[in-house]
Amino acid sequence: MTVGLGSGSTVFYAIKKLGELVSDGLNIKCVSTSSSTTQIARESGIEIISLDSINKIDLTIDGADEVDREFNGIKGGGGALLFEKIVALYSQKNIWIVDSEKLVNQLGKYPLPVEVIPFGHKRVFELMKESEFNPVIRKKGNEIYYTDSGNLIFDLHIEKIENPDDLNNKIKLINGVVETGLFLNIADIVIVGRESETETFQK
Numbered sequence: 001m002t003v004g005l006g007s008g009s010t011v012f013y014a015i016k017k018l019g020e021l022v023s024d025g026l027n028i029k030c031v032s033t034s035s036s037t038t039q040i041a042r043e044s045g046i047e048i049i050s051l052d053s054i055n056k057i058d059l060t061i062d063g064a065d066e067v068d069r070e071f072n073g074i075k076g077g078g079g080a081l082l083f084e085k086i087v088a089l090y091s092q093k094n095i096w097i098v099d100s101e102k103l104v105n106q107l108g109k110y111p112l113p114v115e116v117i118p119f120g121h122k123r124v125f126e127l128m129k130e131s132e133f134n135p136v137i138r139k140k141g142n143e144i145y146y147t148d149s150g151n152l153i154f155d156l157h158i159e160k161i162e163n164p165d166d167l168n169n170k171i172k173l174i175n176g177v178v179e180t181g182l183f184l185n186i187a188d189i190v191i192v193g194r195e196s197e198t199e200t201f202q203k
Helices: 011-022 035-043 079-091 121-130 163-170
Strands: 002-005 029-032 057-062 095-099 112-116 135-137 150-156 179-180 189-194 197-202
Touching: 002 011, 002 079, 011 035, 011 095, 011 189, 029 035, 057 079, 079 112, 079 179, 112 121, 121 135, 121 150, 163 179
Parallel strands: 002 029, 002 057, 057 095, 095 189
Antiparallel strands: 112 150, 112 179, 135 150, 189 197
């Protein structure tokens, strides 16, 4: 199989487990969504290949920052939302692994990440302020955070997202926006960790 590997703290454990299975004979190749995931995977003995070298991905394993009952999600807390969405859309099946606190009735409490090109980003920021999206430029310490693509991330503090599809379309129409952290109609299976047990939801 070809397996997509997401990014973030939850996926770290999945990658480590996959590494153990590979050492026991599991035959897979993986596509990574970030430089940090690539490093962990290679250290775990997993072969990483380029997305452009294949026609499809069989399965992608990823986490999420929020998931609602309709399987819509917010992702990008780890800063890899663009590559994560590209890999997810190439995949025949997507599994998200989250803890129970991330399962919500309505998206929006978690800030919505939006990837923006640096050129003209101040104007994009002002447009988002005018739309009352309450944007904050993401920083790492005192420095502006840059994605693996060299872009910025604006975290939008919206609180309640009434219509995810409309919001996604509205944001993507802003010139300079690369991608949003709204992952709509993408997840097929959501595995929710509840203390010592898990619950699986399937679309």
